[in-house]
Amino acid sequence: MERSAWPKNLSSSGKRTIQDLLHGQNPTKKLADLFDTHSQTSNDTGQPLFAGHMVVNVLGSFSNTLSLSSSDQSDEVLQVRSNACVRSEVSEGSESINTPLPRKTSNTQIRLDQNLIDGGHSRRTSDQKSILDRKLPVWSRQSLMEVATAISEDRAEVAWQILTRMSAIPPNPIVKYSERKLMEYMLSALKSRVSPVDNPPPVAELFTKDHLLSAQSLCNLSPCFKLGFEAANLAILEALLEQPSTNKLHVIDFDIGLGGQYRDLLRALSTRQAGNQSTLKITTLADIFNGEERLRMVGDRLSKLAADMGVRLVFNIVSQKLSELSRDSLGCEADEVLAVNLAFKLYRMPDESVSVENPRDELLRRVKGLAPRVVMLVEQEMNGNTAPFKVRIGEALAYYGALLQSIQSKPWTVESERARAEKGLSRKLGNSVACEGRDRVERCEVFGKWRARMEMAGFELKPLGQHVVKSMKEMVGKYLEHAVKEENGGVCMGCGGRTLTVASAWH
Template sequence: MERFTWPKFLSSSRKRAIQDLLPAQNPTKKLANVFDSHSQTSNDTGQPPFTEHLIVNILGSFSNTLSLSSSSQSNEVMQVPSNACIRSEVSEGSESINTPLSRKTSNIRTRLDQNLIDGRHQQRSSDQNPDLNSILPNNFPSDTSIFTNRFLEDSESIWSRKSLIEAATAISEDRTDVAWEILTRLSVSRNPKGIYSEQKLMEYMLSALKSRVSPVDNPPPVGELFTEDHLLSAQSLYELSPCFVVGFMAANHAILEAASEQPSTNKLHLIDFDIGLERQHQHLLYELSKRQAGNQSTLKITTLADGFNGKERLRMVGDRLSELAARMGVGLVFNVVSQKLSELSRDLLGCEADEVLAVNLAFKLYRMLDESVSLENPRDELLQRVKGLAPQVVTLVEQEMNGNTAPFKVRVGEALAYYGALLESIESSAPSKRARMEKGLSGKLRNLVACEGRDRVERCEVFGKWRARMEMAGFELKPVDTYGVVSVTKIVEGYPGHTVKEENGGVCLGWGGRTLTVASAWH
């Protein structure tokens, strides 16, 4: 072996450490070669690309170095140039071979060196990582913190939103083989994230992207969004999530304000296109009972049966609301009609001249097709028919997400941001009742990402687009009532982390700085 002179500034303990590292050069190079060969193959078995005897050999060589380094008080730093060569033990003839450090090998060694430094300060017992211990041999060194930390960091880097966006980018560029490779790697890797909501988000999005790439093996959710089970899941979201509950309350306040503008009558007629969300109507009955002042109010609710809300289920909702109204002393008339949009009229809906007419469109429009999918454009047709009814107020509550006509990659990014915030919100406000809500959210997210055309039910928009569509239909935005904003603000204060603000004529409800729902009133 070639002789050389030690630098004068190097301490004796540092020299011993370097000498002790020299025998590990060959195993380290072998380990790097295994990493290289593994990365060049597409046969990902989900197993770590190394063997036990190499790990034991390398870490065994490093054990003395750790003790020497930790006892050394020297602050010297020896830097290795990026173009340095390693001296190989293998020789041809009488000459040694100088092999340049490959970029990948250099990166591996840099990470190992950094872990050697950090390992002195971050000693962890092996029983803190039971999953890792289950795959290690019995004779593995007792101090496994260096390898463990690197393993967990690599797993966390795999399980990231960035990886999911990369898969979505590959799908949008028709590189399905690349997308499937990423998704397969995620599937066989464990998700080490400690935050529950983040774990669920990764799980839902992974499932959605797999359905997008391979719909035969992973059928996307289409029909299940119209089942009773999904309806109940959505109902639990609307009843327990503060951003949805308070959105309904803001809409009710606008309805009651419109009724107060006509004190000559105590009759309120509400046409609701999605009565399945009965929590809103329970709150409306409660508010009416408080405002009666000795003169009984009468609330007429007319709802339309469709493929999502059948007549029988709607009648059951009406029975429950009638019982509640009786206890509160409010007169209630509940009607279920079956009419096509083209047939809607004041006469068919039973509208009377002495009634205050209100139309509720809470979470209705986002599930209707528009001009990007259908020539008939059901969204605009519904708005035009509602405008023809000449209501005193129309309430609109929608999720704030660019998920309709946005490019696929943007849609995936929006879904990650929106549902990530929503899951965090649910975890904060209703952790013990989140199971059913999460099941509904999973179906909604998967449909948003995996489906296209008429199969895609989830078509959310941002408030700016809803505002433009309402204005094109001839509606004008009603000013946000200051008292209403103050009222809902007091309610939101009971849910830490949630926010409420007035913006562009809408009442915006959010979590962690992101708006999740927007309520607005029109006439």
Template sequence: MERFAWPKFLSSKRKRAIQDLLPAQNPKKKLANLFDAHSQTSNDTGQHPFAEHLVVNILESFSNTLSLSSSDQSNEVVQVPSNACVRKTSNIGTRLDQNLIDGGHRRRSSDQKSVLNSMLPNNFPSDTSVIINRLLEDSESIRSKQSLMEAAAAISEDRTDVAWEILTRLSVSRNPKGIYSEQKLMEYMLSALKSRMSPVDNPPPVAELFTEDHLLSAQSLYDLSPCFELGFMAANRAILEAASEQPSTNKLHVIDFDIDIGLEGGYLDLLYALSTRQADNQSTLKITTLADSFNGEERLRMVGDRLSEHAARMGVRLVFNVVSQKLSELSRDSLGCEADEVLAVKLAFKLYRMLDESVSVENPRDELLWRVKGLAPQVVTLVEQEMNGNTAPFKVRVEEALAYYGALLASIQPEFWRAESERARVEEGLSRRLRNSVACEGRDRVERCEVFGKWRARMEMAGFELKPLGQYGVESMKKMVGWCPGHTVKEENGGVCFGWRDRTLTVASSWR
């Protein structure tokens, strides 16, 4: 094994411990191979060449080594009073605890970085320190997530003292130099778990999810994230395919149950496609949407006016109707359906916010699907987020939220910097969503996402049959996402999945 110089601050005991912890593994060679792989793939941001288990094991070995051998160098840092680690009731004691935690974290990080540096060849690139910092940040992020899951387990088992201890430790030991999206994720989840434990002192968001600010944050998210934008496009493509199956009519009627998620409602590409397909007869697009306590008639008509302007420029005749009805009153007549038009129903990010049988005996989620089935549409499009956050146990919900929102924040991070105000708006909206999903129960939990398998079962129970999107449509969206490094498109179980790296974020599907 090639020899190298140990850092000067390491005692002989630490050196022996490191050697014992990594027997016959030649860590220098393995790290060098990893860094070589990084240098060969550094231009591909979608690649993550590091073997995570190896990195974590090595760094954990360093942490254990430093802990085991700290006794022989206790005088190097500070002489700690014998009672310094007990729970403090004064502000002075709290500051002492925090200083000890922060100082210990800095010392461990410095020691780990020095050991890693010592294992690299002398001719290694000068940017190696950047790679090492990233390794340490990844390791710190993994440990933080593990601690959050431990806190979630303690909460679910009603061990409040343990949970508060973990959350307090995480609050004072957060690393401000970590990856931006990971910082935000930790911040959101810490706030969510504190709201879960103490909703009076840390009120979780409920009414805030129905405000103008939250609506604007959703619009910005859908504009920034290809996963949401492509979900709307997949729904529109399914509607166009249904219309093309009836060439005898140029009338298309779309019933949209939540059009106000964006000012244009995701209809611009549909209008453009209709304008290119019409020959001698002008195409007619009729959109019917339902007013409710939040999306009133005046607000929806403003959306219709904007869409009418776009339709006029594209040469498409647009009829925009707003109706005010209870769910039990929905019918073809009340919605103005005509026999000579292709009828489509659009359910985009609507069902997950409706209560189901686990909360309400009325089960409005299933009732809406039964009412839609009664309209006999040629196609129903469903677009939803892919997260097991409805009836899953609390610990699973926390784990799902960490994975889902972590991927979502990472996926839109490159776009965050184009506008500070837009970035802040999106972040606030995502924070509200995560906190509501984790901290609330019953009717207060508005965020009730499901995975596609559950949506599929619910749609089939309502009498719908899956209608896979054509291969041409899937391939065209794969080409479009090629302009967005790290984003993915795949067809799975009849749905079109849009994601970030190995995590699916949204799924679009078509039904009849």
């Protein structure tokens, strides 16, 4: 640009900036042309790629420009590594020529990534640098998947460096709450996976009273879990109606929890008995984690509620091995409708991938031998059992992201209950991601796999009545972003387009 063409109000520093930029155009163009020529020829370019002096010229012009334009501000920190060099490869030889860049001594320093210096022509032998240099948002699902990839390929050091980088930077405050919690829980779980000694993963915690309370809070807050139990109750009542000659219902529950499902079942029986008192017998099994004392407390609470509602309740606690289960040992009678409730039970039982005893299939075989009128299966819809580790991480991100969104659907919830539910979710996610073998308690499957397993055990799918589906759709209507649909013989409950739980009936 000629000086006569400069605006009158242009400062002297501005004029010098323009001059330096114009000065840098020529070596920059030459450098680009040289790289293009070198990359487009298949073998020998006819000359080695000596580009060091041109890089220095370009950087020099940019450095001068930056120093002038920022003279009234604090120093920029864009630093060139002191050992940075231009590396070129000669096609017919094995040597590479390194041309060192002069170190900047001015207050303004330029940070130049090695990718720019190499011009994209040097071939890295380290996957670690490739991952760490990738321009990803620090707190993102994609960054977490990079960690999963590194772990899957036995590159624990790379995984730990990405996790360390993520931990050093707080999450973006504009990201919605459920997504921030998901990132936090997954980050903690992956740390436990890479360094379990320093970050012990949750195992025994999944069998504590605190986690039991968390599970109850989760069922209270997430419509998908609540609807799963409601579907089980409706199918059990439907089986009772199929035998109008009796008003005795016997439910065998292998994991009764705090008994919340049966409070709703008692209410339903109370409204249907029409002068003829109904009898509900509940048989539950005690084990090392579900002790008789706790189960007795659950039975006492339910007995009091049943008395208030005018329903006769018989609550039995049985301590037996799976191999000892029979109709006689469980107190089954000929004049009662027998139902088995497997709501959120099977996924916590080891299968053939964990144990040669395969308790999961053993339980199904024993249940089949009881000849129940209906068996209710309610499970979380997530491919988290035998899937490869990287697939499990992707599934966990999608599933728990939607589940955290689901429990945010009731803004009037007491904060302590929400915090308790979220703590339980963090333990579940942590165990699913960080543990293997018997320590991995969380082993969810998708409905297709449950269906195959049930059929192999001799069960047949029992379609749920239309009134069951209709009732559930009416219930979910008041919850934003939640939906109920029928699919492949099961009733699916989901949030944000993701199925979270599936209920199905079998006989």
